[in-house]
Amino acid sequence: MSAQEAKNKKSFINPRRSSLIAAIFLMATSAIGPGFITQTATFTATMGAAFAFGILASIVIDYFVQQNIWRVVTLTRMRAAELANTALPGSGYLLAVLVIFGGLVFNIGNIAGAGLGLNALLGLDPKWGGLLSALLAIYIFSSRRAGVAIDRMMIVLGLIMIGLTLYVAIVSQPPLGEALRQSVLPDEINFATITTIVGGTVGGYISYAGAHRLLDKGAVGPDHIHEVSSAATKGILVVGVMRYILFLAIFGVVASGASIDLSAHNANPASQAFQYAAGEFGLRIFGFILWAAAITSVIGAAYTSVSFMTVFRPTLTERQRSIATVVFIAVSLVIYLLMGTAPAALLVFAGGFNGLVLPVGMSLFLYVGWRRADLMPGYHYPRWLLWSGLVICLLTWYMGAMSVSAIFNFLKVV
Template identity: 70%
Template structure:
C-alpha cells in the first residue's frame, strides 16, 4: 500500500519540474524575444545568428547558476541576496519588480499584437482581453495547478506552429550556421537586448522560484533541478534558433520587413510572407500564447520578490498582489503611446541591464558564502563560467545603454 503515495508524489514532482521548465521556456520565448528576433534579423540578416548563439550560451550559464543557488539555499532570490549582503535583496527586488512591470507592459502589448494578427482585433482591446484572462487564472482557487497546465499546453502550441513556419520559409541554413560562429558583424546592443529578452530581469528567476513553491528546494534536489534546467535551456535554445531561421528565410528571399513605422509588426510580416494567410494566423496564435504565458510568468515571478519585504508571505497574498500588478501593467499599456513593437524591443534591453546586478550577487554567494550553501560542493567550472558571463554582461550593458533607449523613438 505504501507504493501508491510514492507514485503520486513522483508524478506530482515530475509535473512540478515540467511546469517550472515551461514557465522558464515560455518566459524566455515571449513576445519580446519574438519581436526582437524579427527586428534584428530584418536589419542584420544571417549575422544575427551569432547573437542567438550568444544568448543561448549566456542563458545556459546564468540559469544553471541561479537555479542551483536558489535550490541549495532553499530561499528566494531576494532572501539569498539579503543574507549574503544585507540590503542588497531590497535593491534586487525593486529592480526586478520595476523591470518586470516594464516587461509586463510589453507582454500585454505582445498579446494584443497576437490577437490583432489572429483575428484582426484592435491591439489595445487585444491587450485588455489578454490581461483580463491572465487575471482570471490567478483568481482561480486552483491557481497553482492552472498555471502549470496552461503554460505547458500553450508552450507546445508555440513550438509546433514555429516549426511549421520555419519549414515553409525555406531559410539559408548553411549561411546561418556559418555566421553563427563567424559573423560578418557583432552588435552589442542587439546581444544585450536579446539576452535581456530571454534571461534578463524576472525571467532569470521564474523557474527557480516556481520550484521552491512546489517544495523542490534543498541540497537533495539539486541534481534533479539542474538536469531539468539544462533540458529546458536546450529546448528553448533550439526554439530560438528555429524562430530565427523562420524569419531569416523571409528576409533572404528579398521581402522587405518594416521595423520602424508606428504600426510595424515585423514578426507578423515575416510569418505572412512565409506562409500566407495561414502563416499570419499561426503567428497570431504563437504571439498570443507567448504573450499570455509571459504575462503570467512576469506577474508571478515579480510578486515572488515581495518576500524581500515580507518573508513568509502566503501564496494567497501573493496572488492578490499579482492581480494588482497585472492591473497596473494594463493601465500603463493603455496610457503609453509607444508603438507595441518598439516597446517590446526596449523592455528586453532594459532588463538586460538589470541582469548583471543579480548575477553578481549569486556568483558571490556561490564563491564565498559556503554557510548559505549548506556545505554543497559547487562545480568549479560552473562558477568560473558564471564569473566570466557576469563580467561580459556588465561590459555589454555599459556599451548598449544609448542604443537601447533609442528603441523608444522609432521613426514615424
C-alpha cells in the same frame, strides 16, 4: 518492496516530476515572449544571417545564468531577494526593485504583445485584445486552482508555439548552411542586439521564474540538485530550439529578398515575416503564437515579480500573493491602455532594460557561490560552474555598458 510502498514512491515521484516540468515551461514560455519574437524579427531584418551569432550567444549565456541561479536558490531554500539580503544586507531590496520595475515594463509590453497577437489572429483592435488577455490572466490567478492552471497552460501553449513556428520555418526555406556558419563566424557582432536579446530571454525576472517555481513546489536541497540541474538544462534546450526555429523562419523571408518595414510607428516585423512566408494562414499562425507567448509571459512576469515583493513583507500568505499578482497585472493593463508608445518599441526597450538588470543579480549569486558556502550546507559548489559564471557575468557587465546608448538610439529610429 510492497505494492503499497511502490504506490507511495510513485505518488512522490510524479508530483516532483510535475514540478520540474512546470518550472521548465514557466522559464521557457517567459523567455519566449512577445519581446523576444519582436526583437528577433527586428534584428534579423537588419542584420540577416549575422544575427544567428546573437541567438547562439544568448543560449550559452542562458545556460550558465540559469544553472547558477536555479542551483543557489534551491540549495539555500530562499527566494532571490531574501538570499541577496542574507548574503549582502540591503542588496536584496535593490535587486527586488530592479526586477519588479523591469517586470512591470515587460508586462506592459506583454499585454501589448497579446493585443497585437489577437489583432493578427482575429482582427481585434490591439487595445481590446490587450484588455481581454489581461482579464484572462487575472481570472487565472483569481482561481482557487491557480497553480495547476498555470502549470498546464504553460506546457500546452509552449508545445503549440514550438510546433507552429517549426511549420513556418519549414515553409520559409531558410539557407541553413549560411545560418549555421554565421552562428560561429558572423560577419558582424553587435553588442547592443546581443544585450537586448539576452535581456528579453534571460534578464530581469526571467532568470528567476523557474527557480522560484521549484522553490514553491518544494524541490530544494542537495538531495534534489541533480533534478534541478537537469531541469535547468532541459529548459534551456527548449528555449534554444524555439529561438533558432523562430530565427530561421524569419531569416528565410529576409534571405528571399522580401522587405520588412521597420519604419512605421506601429510596425510589426514578425507579423510581416510570417505573412510573407505562409500568406494569410501565416498571419493567423503568427497571431496565435504571439498571443500564446504574450499571455504566458504575462503570467510568468506577474508571478515572478510578486515573488520578489515578499522581501519587503515576508509574512505574505499565498492568498495575499495571488491578490498582489492580480493588482500587478491590473496596473500593467491600465498603463498600457493609457500610454501611446508603439508596442514594438516598448518590447525592445523592455529587453534592453532587463539585460542591464541581469549582471546585478548574477554578481550577487556568484558572491554566494564563492563566499557563502555556509548558506548551502552539505554541498560542494562546482568550481567550473563558478568560473564559467564569472566569465559570463563580466561579459554581461561589458555588454550592458557598451550598449546603453545604442539601445536608446535604436528606439529613437523605431
